[in-house]
Amino acid sequence: xxxxxxxxxATVAEAADLxxxxxxxxxxxxxxxxIPTLKQRLAAPSDLIEVSRIESLKGISEDGGxxxxxxxxxxxxxxxxxxxxxxxxGLAGLAGEIGDPHVRHRGTLGGSIANNDPAADYPAAVLAxxxxxxxxxxxxxxDDYFLGMFETALEEGELITSVAFKVPEASAYAKFPNPASRxxxxxxxxxxxxxxxxxxxxxxxxxxxxxxEMEAALSADFSESALHGISVSAxxxxxxxxxxxxxxxxxxxxxxxxxxxxxx
Amino acid sequence: MTKxxxxxxxxxxxxxxxxxxxxxxxxxxxxGLTGTHVGCDTSQCGACVVHVNGKAxxxxxxxxxxxxxxxxxxxxxxxxxxxLHPVQEAFRDHHGLQCGFCTPGMIMSxxxxxxxxxxxxxxxxxxxxxxxxxxxxxxxxxxxxxxxAADEMKKEAV
Numbered sequence: 001x002x003x004x005x006x007x008x009x010a011t012v013a014e015a016a017d018l019x020x021x022x023x024x025x026x027x028x029x030x031x032x033x034x035i036p037t038l039k040q041r042l043a044a045p046s047d048l049i050e051v052s053r054i055e056s057l058k059g060i061s062e063d064g065g066x067x068x069x070x071x072x073x074x075x076x077x078x079x080x081x082x083x084x085x086x087x088x089x090g091l092a093g094l095a096g097e098i099g100d101p102h103v104r105h106r107g108t109l110g111g112s113i114a115n116n117d118p119a120a121d122y123p124a125a126v127l128a129x130x131x132x133x134x135x136x137x138x139x140x141x142x143d144d145y146f147l148g149m150f151e152t153a154l155e156e157g158e159l160i161t162s163v164a165f166k167v168p169e170a171s172a173y174a175k176f177p178n179p180a181s182r183x184x185x186x187x188x189x190x191x192x193x194x195x196x197x198x199x200x201x202x203x204x205x206x207x208x209x210x211x212x213e214m215e216a217a218l219s220a221d222f223s224e225s226a227l228h229g230i231s232v233s234a235x236x237x238x239x240x241x242x243x244x245x246x247x248x249x250x251x252x253x254x255x256x257x258x259x260x261x262x263x264x
Numbered sequence: 265m266t267k268x269x270x271x272x273x274x275x276x277x278x279x280x281x282x283x284x285x286x287x288x289x290x291x292x293x294x295x296g297l298t299g300t301h302v303g304c305d306t307s308q309c310g311a312c313v314v315h316v317n318g319k320a321x322x323x324x325x326x327x328x329x330x331x332x333x334x335x336x337x338x339x340x341x342x343x344x345x346x347x348l349h350p351v352q353e354a355f356r357d358h359h360g361l362q363c364g365f366c367t368p369g370m371i372m373s374x375x376x377x378x379x380x381x382x383x384x385x386x387x388x389x390x391x392x393x394x395x396x397x398x399x400x401x402x403x404x405x406x407x408x409x410x411x412x413a414a415d416e417m418k419k420e421a422v
Binding site: 002003004005006008028035036038039050076099100102103105181182 | 392
């Protein structure tokens with residue numbers, strides 16, 4: 001690992017100031033992706049700014065019909081939250097399937113979606129639930145937030161403070177995990193709202209994406225059978241030693257049907 | 265160099281360390297607690313699991329400075345007054361180890377699993393051990409040991 005200077009932020013404002021005052025800084029949340037990346041010397045930030053002690057990034061609450069989760073909340077806390085389990089069971093279920101228990105104790109919601117790994121789980125929930133990604137300066141709609149592989153709408157130094165999720169009538173996440181890494185080979189999040197259904201896919205392509213054809217079919221009839229005959233094109237999907245693009249395209253259909261079958 | 269102060273197994277540890285020092289390096293090399301192992305150093309194997317403020321974490325995937333002010337428990341901190349912890353005892357009784365390399369992490373994870381799951385069953389134990397790899401036992405003895413320890417700890421709590 002290359003050397004860096006470790007800095008600690010107590011508030012969001014202090015984190016932003018430290019960021020501005022450094023040459024090539026990076027925020028450090030739970031570190032479950034960043035630390036392995038640093039060990040492989042794939043990144044060489046001059047300064048790491050620890051944001052995991054910032055109180056205002058913690059906590060889960062219900063506010064105006066939305067579930068608001070602090071960016072610094074761990075996957076284990078989301079999975080165990082009575083509020084999330086009662087209001088958005090699909091989201092609690094997703095958080096409980098990320099990595100392993102040790103990763104879930106450290107990894108955070110904000111860290112996951114700021115990184116936007118194409119095989120991460122959270123982007124599927126954020127996009128399917130039409131969430132708002134909130135920073136100190138603004139609120140970004142999920143549809144405008146994910147720009148592609150490891151790319152987001154965040155500006156340089158802009159720190160996510162919380163994510164506000166609309167409460168759906170029913171939701172579920174079904175994933176086919178890579179047997180070694182537990183990252184999603186394909187993960188599909190299905191969310192049913194009064195005004196329609198949203199379907200988001202992670203793991204299959206270079207970034208999370210929605211499937212309009214499935215959304216239209218499920219909005220008319222929220223059942224597994226509504227998805228019969230709908231296939232996703234393999235064009236542009238990921239192809240690697242774990243699975244071909246055709247295999248992933250097929251899995252999108254299977255995971256979508258499984259998610260609809262267990263949505264509640 | 266930055267000063268870090270934390271509690272390890274009830275003792276205060278204070279050191280000047282490089283900012284990129286990992287928690288596991290601090291424990292093994294600075295505090296001399298070599299019970300915590302480094303297996304893969306890539307967050308996969310779980311040999312390095314310790315408890316930080318009561319939560320099981322991979323100490324190879326946490327900077328020592330992130331643990332500043334924390335209460336850390338390692339495998340050396342489980343036995344009390346020469347008596348093995350019930351989970352350690354159960355691993356011995358049920359052949360939960362062979363070469364022993366993964367065992368410190370297995371045991372620290374198991375203590376955490378039992379603490380978080382009041383009604384453990386075999387399926388849950390197997391799911392929860394996702395982040396710990398053993399290449400000797402085939403896991404049968406480990407799962408048996410965790411279930412037996414959970415029962416034992418319930419009895420003790422009554």
